[in-house]
Amino acid sequence: MPGDTVPAAPAIERLGDGALLLRFGDHIDATVNRRVHACAQALRACAPPWLLDLTPAYASLAVHVDVACIDRDDPLSVVQRWLEDRLAMAACAGAATSTAVFEIPVLYGGDGGPDLASVAARAGIETDAAIALHSAAAYTVAMLGFAPGFPYLLGLDPRLHTARHATPRARIAAGSVGIGGAQTGIYPAAGPGGWQIIGRTPLRLFDATRQPPALLAPGQCVRFVAIDADTFTARDEHTR
Amino acid sequence: MSLAILAPGMLTTVQDAGRHDVRALGVGVGGAVDAYSYTVANRLVGNPATAAALEITWTGPTLRLRRAARIALCGADIDARANGIALPGWRSIDLPADCTLTLGPCRRGARAYLAIDGGIDVPPVLGSRSTDLRGGFGGYEGRPLRAGDTLALAPTRLPKPVRRIAIAPWWIDHEPDLFFTDSIAVRVLSGHAATAPIDALLSAEFAVSAASNRQGLRLHGPPLRLADPRQHLSEPVVPGTIQLPPDGQPIVLLADAQTVGGYARIGHAIAADLPRLAQRRTGQRVRFILVDAAHAARADAAQRARLGKAALAIGAAHLAAERGLPSFPQASGPHHRQ
Numbered sequence: 081m082p083g084d085t086v087p088a089a090p091a092i093e094r095l096g097d098g099a100l101l102l103r104f105g106d107h108i109d110a111t112v113n114r115r116v117h118a119c120a121q122a123l124r125a126c127a128p129p130w131l132l133d134l135t136p137a138y139a140s141l142a143v144h145v146d147v148a149c150i151d152r153d154d155p156l157s158v159v160q161r162w163l164e165d166r167l168a169m170a171a172c173a174g175a176a177t178s179t180a181v182f183e184i185p186v187l188y189g190g191d192g193g194p195d196l197a198s199v200a201a202r203a204g205i206e207t208d209a210a211i212a213l214h215s216a217a218a219y220t221v222a223m224l225g226f227a228p229g230f231p232y233l234l235g236l237d238p239r240l241h242t243a244r245h246a247t248p249r250a251r252i253a254a255g256s257v258g259i260g261g262a263q264t265g266i267y268p269a270a271g272p273g274g275w276q277i278i279g280r281t282p283l284r285l286f287d288a289t290r291q292p293p294a295l296l297a298p299g300q301c302v303r304f305v306a307i308d309a310d311t312f313t314a315r316d317e318h319t320r
Numbered sequence: 321m322s323l324a325i326l327a328p329g330m331l332t333t334v335q336d337a338g339r340h341d342v343r344a345l346g347v348g349v350g351g352a353v354d355a356y357s358y359t360v361a362n363r364l365v366g367n368p369a370t371a372a373a374l375e376i377t378w379t380g381p382t383l384r385l386r387r388a389a390r391i392a393l394c395g396a397d398i399d400a401r402a403n404g405i406a407l408p409g410w411r412s413i414d415l416p417a418d419c420t421l422t423l424g425p426c427r428r429g430a431r432a433y434l435a436i437d438g439g440i441d442v443p444p445v446l447g448s449r450s451t452d453l454r455g456g457f458g459g460y461e462g463r464p465l466r467a468g469d470t471l472a473l474a475p476t477r478l479p480k481p482v483r484r485i486a487i488a489p490w491w492i493d494h495e496p497d498l499f500f501t502d503s504i505a506v507r508v509l510s511g512h513a514a515t516a517p518i519d520a521l522l523s524a525e526f527a528v529s530a531a532s533n534r535q536g537l538r539l540h541g542p543p544l545r546l547a548d549p550r551q552h553l554s555e556p557v558v559p560g561t562i563q564l565p566p567d568g569q570p571i572v573l574l575a576d577a578q579t580v581g582g583y584a585r586i587g588h589a590i591a592a593d594l595p596r597l598a599q600r601r602t603g604q605r606v607r608f609i610l611v612d613a614a615h616a617a618r619a620d621a622a623q624r625a626r627l628g629k630a631a632l633a634i635g636a637a638h639l640a641a642e643r644g645l646p647s648f649p650q651a652s653g654p655h656h657r658q
Binding site: 094095096097098099101103106107108120132133134135136137138139140141142144147148152153154155156157223224225226227228229230232269271286288289292293294298 | 340341342343344345346347445446452454455456457458462509553554555556557558560561578579580585588589590591613614616617618620621624
C-alpha cells in the first residue's frame with residue numbers, strides 16, 4: 081500500500097430490513113477487494129451472535145443480520161453502531177492472501193469456446209495471441225456469485241475486454257470460461273449466460289456434496305493453462 | 321415410510337427455511353418463497369419451523385401417503401382431496417395410511433405448502449433440505465418432483481393410530497400476513513439513494529408478469545428511468561431487493577435471489593411483506609408504499625409474534641384433542657368453526 085495512510089472506514093447503507101451494506105469503493109480494484117475479504121474474515125472471527133451470513137463482493141460486503149435476536153425498535157441501527165466502532169479501529173487494512181497459484185486447465189476455442197475468434201478479432205490479434213494473453217495473466221478471485229461457485233476474476237488484460245452478448249445464450253456448458261467486459265470467469269453449471277465464451281475447463285467448479293463445495297475461494301490467485309482435447313477428455317470431471 | 325408422487329403438478333419442490341450461511345460461495349438463501357405459510361403449515365402438523373415440506377406452484381401433485389400422517393395445506397387456496405374428500409387449508413388434518421392426496425389448481429394465490437408430520441426426509445446439503453434449482457442440488461435430487469419419485473418421510477410421532485380422515489374444527493387466520501385480493505400494497509424501504517427513482521415506483525401500479533419465478537417477481541408498468549443510468553458494479557442483493565434493469569421494468573427478488581447483482585437497487589420490499597409478494601399471480605397488481613426502518617422492524621417483529629402465538633395455540637389445541645378435551649377459540653388463533 082502506498083505511504084502509510086489508513087484507508088477510510090467503509091460507508092454503511094441498508095440493504096432492506098435484514099442486512100447492511102459496507103461499501104469500500106465504487107470500482108473494480110484489487111486493493112479494495114482485499115479489504116472486503118479482510119473485513120469479512122475479521123467479522124467471521126468475531127462471530128457476533130446476530131451475524132447470519134456475509135456476502136463479499138468486488139468493493140462491498142453485505143452483513144446479514146438475524147434481527148430476531150436484537151430486541152430494539154430498529155435492530156440494524158444497533159449493528160451499524162457496533163460495526164462503526166470496530167471498523168474505525170481496524171479499518172480492515174491488510175489481508176493475508178495465499179500466494180500459491182491455482183492452475184485451471186482450459187481447452188481454448190472449438191465447440192467449447194465459440195467466441196474466441198471474435199474476441200481475438202475485436203482485439204486485432206490472432207487467436208493464439210488471445211490465448212497467450214488470457215493464460216499469461218495472474219488472476220485474483222474477487223468473489224463467488226451469480227451462481228453457486230461462479231468466480232469473478234480480476235486481472236484480465238485490457239486488450240481482451242469485450243462487452244457481453246446483447247442477447248444471452250440460452251445454454252452455456254458447465255466449465256465454460258467467459259469474458260464479460262473487464263472480467264473473466266467460469267460457469268460452474270450449465271445454464272443461460274451472456275458472457276463471451278472462449279474455452280472450457282474440465283474441472284468441476286462447484287459440487288455441493290464436496291468439502292469445500294467451491295473449487296476456488298475469494299482472494300485466491302489463479303492462472304489458466306491451455307490444454308489439448310485429449311487432456312480435456314482425460315481430466316473431464318463434468319461427465320463423471 | 322414414504323410419499324409416492326403419482327403426478328408432479330406444475331412445479332413441486334422440497335423446500336425448508338433455506339441456507340443462510342453459504343452466500344460467500346455464491347449460493348443464495350432459497351427455501352420456501354412464502355416463508356409465513358410454510359412455517360404455519362409445519363406448526364399445524366407439530367413439526368419444527370424448519371422441517372422440509374412441499375412447495376406447490378399453480379397446480380398441485382397427486383400423491384400417495386404410505387403411512388398415517390398429520391398434514392396441513394397453507395398458502396394458496398388449493399383444490400385438495402384425500403380419497404375424494406375435500407380438504408380445507410390452514411388446518412391440521414389426520415389421514416390414515418395409504419390415502420391418495422389429489423391437489424388441483426391454486427384458486428387464490430400462487431404457492432401452496434404441504435407439510436407432513438415428521439417432515440420430508442431428504443439428506444441436507446450445505447445445511448438445508450431445500451431444492452436449489454439453479455445449482456441443481458438439495459431437495460430431491462436437486463430438481464422438481466416427477467411422477468414415479470418416492471420421498472422418504474421421517475417417522476411419525478402421532479400419539480394414536482388414525483382410522484379415518486379427521487379435519488380439525490379450528491384453523492389459523494392468515495390475515496394480516498397474506499392478502500389474495502387483486503391489488504395489494506407492499507411496504508418498501510428506499511434503495512441506493514443516488515440512483516433511486518423511488519417517487520416513480522411509489523406513484524405507479526404494476527402488474528405481475530408471467531416471467532416471474534422463485535428468483536423474482538417481474539413487474540410490468542410505466543417504464544422507470546434511472547437518475548444515473550451507468551452500469552453498476554455487482555453488489556450484494558437480498559430477497560426483497562427491487563432491481564431496475566435497463567428496460568425500466570422492476571424485479572422484486574424472492575427466495576431464490578442470486579447473491580450479487582449489477583442492476584440498480586431502487587428499493588427493498590420489507591421482510592414481512594415477502595409472503596404476500598410470493599402469492600401474487602400473473603396479471604395481479606402491486607402498489608408500493610414507502611416506510612421507514614422502524615416501521616419495517618415493527619412489522620417483522622409483529623409477524624414473528626403472530627407465528628409464535630399460533631404455534632403455542634396449535635400445540636394447546638392438539639394437546640386438548642389428545643386428552644379428549646374440547647378445543648376453544650383464543651384471541652390469537654386457532655380460530656374455531658362458527
